[in-house]
Amino acid sequence: MSTDDAYEQALDTASELLGQRLELPMSPGEPASGADFRKLATVHTFGDSWTRTALSTHDRSLVSVAIAATLGAFEPLRGQLRIALNNGVTQDEIVDLFIHLAVYAGAARAFETYQVALSVFAEGGSS
Secondary structure (H helix, E strand, O other), rough: OOOOHHHHHHHHHHHHHHOOOOOOOOOOOOOOHHHHHHHHHHHHHHHOOOOHHHHHHHHHHHHHHHHHHHHHHHHHHHHHHHHHHHOOOHHHHHHHHHHHHHHOOOOOHHHHHHHHHHHHHHHHHHO
């Protein structure tokens, strides 16, 4: 499979997970080589990781939310929350995840990243 084919397949997987096409526009001032980074990261994430089958999409979604929240990676967390809600994870499951996160990653981090979850819930995701 060519790099372009792998990238298109990864974009298809991302679109399925998100429920909409993944858009990765270049930022003002970003060098052309930034497109290479975006392709590589997309193929690795949605081509190599999300397509594995030992974990269900539901479980992988919860793990991904927990990782992004623990790291304090706000924009990736938004995306992971959208993926989770789009793939059957409930808001109550996400709240329980943040309760658990408070114990292991600290209350401050959990509360801070829970605010991101609340903003995604307000977008109208599944309950």
